[in-house]
Amino acid sequence: MNCTRRNFLIGGSTTLFLSGYFPKISFASMQKKNLIIISLRGGMDGLTAVPVIGDKRLKKLRKKLILEDVLNLNSDFGLHPKLEIFHKLWQKNQAAFVHATNIPYTGRSHFDGQNLMETGAHIPYKEKTGWLGRGLLASNIIGKGLAISLPMPLLLRGVPQNNNFFPSPDFVETKLIDQIYNEFKGEHNELIKSTLDTIRKRPLSMQIATDSDDRKKLALEAAKQLKDQSGPRVAVFDLDGFDTHAAQGGVDGAHADELEEVNKIVTILHENLGQAFDNTLILTLTEFGRTIKQNGGYGTEHGYGSAILMAGGLLKKSQVYTDWPGLKKKELFEGRDLNSTIDSRAVYNSAMSICFNQDPEFLRKEVFWGDELPDLSQELFKI
């Protein structure tokens, strides 16, 4: 078929002004809901992850980056063969995609873009807290953030007492902490002391040294923690390497290697969350997509519109949710990039409202300064 704009838009923004939010106290909302964000740094190419097979222009522009064995989603979109777990979950209504979406940033700088994808703001480096941290704080969910990284990511900043997991290369004897714990006296030592408390209360599994370069082990531990009813409600993973200016390739290229990492993490989370997967949302986050046209090095340059990969039992159904802008030259952003027709922050705001049991309108004001972000909860998630 010939993909033209708005072919796929179902429901969508028309419900925006009609649907009020009715907070419900149901059994479902008593269950702990998990929100997991996987940051894909470097610019994830939405058209490699979820290629638009219904548009011949893509093949023409990317002769050397063509994917074979694309997994079928529907007549218009396929899925990169390395994203197997998403395909499997798609059959069970537990995977979905938002396409032609991005944060409202068109500058093509990784650093500004990554800053903005985490702060959710418009001006790089202006905000010092992350949208997820602000969302947790506004929802009064304290001490429930888990970062799978060494420093606390900007995304989670803004709410206190987050935990993180990124073990040192060797085992650390916590008995050392016991030996000096009582030396931390007085108000000025309170912060360190309470952090030592967090460390001492950590389950044994979090104390074991592991190779922090092994994302499998990290994901396994995160799943274990998230499964626990009294454990964290939010987890943040960090992946980089999506900046494939060269040898991006198709099925086995450099971009495919990175997608395989995403697939690995989601597979481990799915396998190990068990029942808790039903009450989980996994969403990816990136700073921008990539140019449609391949460059001289058979890679792609920094672009604009990308896609959000989603998995979890809190999804409404399997779907590619998009307001498709088209791939004709005049439909592209600045004549070169897939356009973004959905502010990705609307997806994140809606996801937070579902997982934190909050009014999306309230979160939009508290977290995103009242920016105009339609509530997509009804379209994307189980309410």
Added chain:
Amino acid sequence: MSLNFYRRVAFGLSPNETPDKDPLNWAINQLDTIPDLLWPGTIPTEKDLRKKYGEWVYGDREVLRKKFKNDKHAYRKAKDELRIKTGERYFELNEHAIRHFQTKYSKQPVFERFWLFWGNHFAISEKDFLAEFSTGPYQREIIRPNMVKTFEEMVQSVTTSWCMIHHLDNSESFGPNSKKGMEWGETINENHARELLELHTVSPNAGYTQEDVIQLAYIMTGWAHKWDRKNLETGDIWFDQEMHQKGDKVVLGVKYKNDAKRELAKVIHDLATHPICIKFVSTKLCRHFITDEPTDEMINPVIEAWNKSDGNLIEIHKAVITQAYKYNEITHKFHPPEIWLMQLSRMFDLNIPLSFQKMKYTFKLKPNNRQRQLSWILREIGHSPYRAKQPNGWSDLEVDWVSPELLLRRFWFASVELPMLVKSGNRSHGFILSCLKNNFEDHENMASLIDNFRFGTSDYDLGQKYGVICNLPGVLKI
């Protein structure tokens, strides 16, 4: 005066140093001159390293990407070889060695603390290959020589340095009415202008608007690298009149007449002497040396010294140290991982950095594990100095450095890695006790906490002792 003053303003006392009778004078006398870099190994120039940067990006971008466009494995292999040949994996290690050798052995350690401060105030964050080739020499050649001049001169040098211009994209900023801007349909990139206001000089407290940022960006257009096919973006900085926005500009209510390259010096003069800039930077200095939330009483004498000396950094530094001395007994300050490591290295005479002979590099093999050790440790404790994530540099606030994993990393370093860095002659219990006595008032209490291991000199025993000592509240902070 407590011995902790030597850690507040420097790195503590090494085993062969003794406390001075007049610690304030000891500190203040270190600020008039620029101490030589002591590293006996190679200290390449910024220009040489920029050339290497050029070889690396040219080789990768213009040669390898094209040659191996169909073969990612061959591409990766060829790229790794190019890394070795251009020193892409080496020069940052060498820079860390130069830096840590300096903080360990300098006769003017107080000066070195200010060096670290200014390098972080005018931070170069992790971008492209700056950490690999350029941030280290920028610290040595741009920051350091300006530390005995005025703040304004420092800002001038930084703003027109290749490193900062590349870091903040000023070479991609075109005046829309300039010759090239019109021909190519290009416009400004506001990045550098915004950070010059926000981070380097007046801070958002000055209440500048988006229009001020745009106008400053206009003034800055034309300050760019020279570009050619071979050196790409690594050419020298010059003023390209054909990129420069024509016409008068207005920043913070001051009009700057159309005056080509001279506009920048004028606006920097006004920004660097702006009262809000003086207050902002004085506050940051006090925050670094006194406490996370310095009061007006702490800051005001620094502002006075600034005004009296027309922004002379020597006088400003002396005022900061005087204040740090005055408040030494009643304020606390948490030290970020790198300063903590530098202090441990100086106080306990640890075996870092590696000797210059062993740091030698042949450009034929990957740097070995020993050569990578210091940089690896810095990364593992979470503070690789030339890889701040954002242009605002590393935080100076305790709250940003206290996460469970970041604290655990310190326990890890002190109990697992540090014992391997203890020199063979320093493994006795007596050595530790003498270092503690040299640096801490409550050394007796500290000694009692490790008394169980007084007979042990194995790596394990040393790990138990240093694991405790290095993470005591009085060592993590002062």
